[in-house]
Amino acid sequence: MKSEEDDKTWLNDYPSLKQVAKSNPFTVPDGYFDELHQRAMSRAFLDGLNANTELGFIVPDYYFEEFPGNLQSRIAVENAFENQDLGFTVPANYFENMQANLQSRINIEEALEQTNGNFTVPANYFEEMQASLQARINIEEALHRTNGDFIVPADFFEDQHQQINSRIAVEEVLNGQHEGFTVPENYFDNLQKAILAKTAKPVVKRDAVIRRLVTSGVFKYAAAACFVMAIGGTVFFNQYESPEAKHNRSYIHKALATVPDADIIDYLQTHMDAADTPTLLDDASQSNTGTLSVDDLQKYLDTH
């Protein structure tokens, strides 16, 4: 028994359709099916990757859960910036009451300017004010005149009291300084005894060994010869030494050597008198004035 699918007799009832070739009239590009499975495989893997990784992009955890809240916050911030609130607030009805508050403040300021603040002055204060000031000026000037034209350092009197107190405090400290120290009872009584006791210790006597430096008799004659030569040399050189050399070695020369000549001249002009002239001449004759004659010196002194 033929099945329904195998029975093609139904086409006999449709002659027009029966005449049409059953072959597939459609074609595909060359090699299409060779590539189809490759492209289908690629698309399948790509689709799998897309499903797993959302094209490789990831978002932080709970991003989409928090997205509505973040968006609302962003909108609130944007609205705040648009309204220029910037986070500052004012008390309720601030701007409604601002005009009234300003008017009240202006009224108060004007009232204060018009009145004297309820302060009062004694009767005829302003009439007598000029006379009082003049009197005060006169008093100040009189006080300044009593100073006898002496002046004191600035703020002298202001600092005087403080300086006196400081001085008193220093004096008290200095006066009481030694009283702050004490010594043991009878210290000074025992001090002398203690010193004497230390100094009265018996001295240990030691037997010294005396040794003769020179045992020969030649030393005696040599020492006598040296003494004679020293005495003789001194007498010999003093006999032939010049007066100028003696003067140079004298005490007066050494003492006056450091005194300037102008000081010596001033002293002589102030303290010399006529009685000193002979003495001076005698001394000049012994000094290094050999090039001057006695007459020249006399003439000089007479004129001066």
Add this chain to the structure above:
Amino acid sequence: MSQQVEDEEILSKFREEKTRNEAFNLLIKKYQQKIYWHVRRMVINHDDADDVAQDTFIKVWKSLANFRNDAQLYTWMYRIATNECITFLNKKKAKNNIPLDDVSFELAESLADSTYFNGDRAQQKLQEALLTLPDKQRLVFNMKYYDDMKYEEISDVLGTSVGALKASFHLAVKKIEHHLLSND
């Protein structure tokens, strides 16, 4: 019988993670032409058929893990391809905001201008007659006339009873015959 075994082998390999890609590759190679021609006869244009066929295999890749052996893999994939075709045609209608009849006219125009159609005049007239049918009748006719599928298999694909399919098929044949006779 051999096909059934091969389907079982494909499904077995697909269940293993390391052989899943291999199984899917085998599945595409085995059914790509049947799926393509089924789609091509519905959307007429090759490029559209290519897109819909690939979309069909993507759906198969996603859903194959949930496939149950109470249906044949072949009919299951046909159902997916059929749904993709209907979705595509509805989108085409909504996109162009034109009636379905005008869609059929447009498809007939593309058939005449198609590079990848080498049928004779009778075959072209048959395709034009098919485009006058409702999509479901066209599907029944194509699967019965070109694919030689049993009504039970078509019933599995379309979810329609065998009796309804028989009535739909004969109604479609009458319309086609009328169309062929009227345009001669």
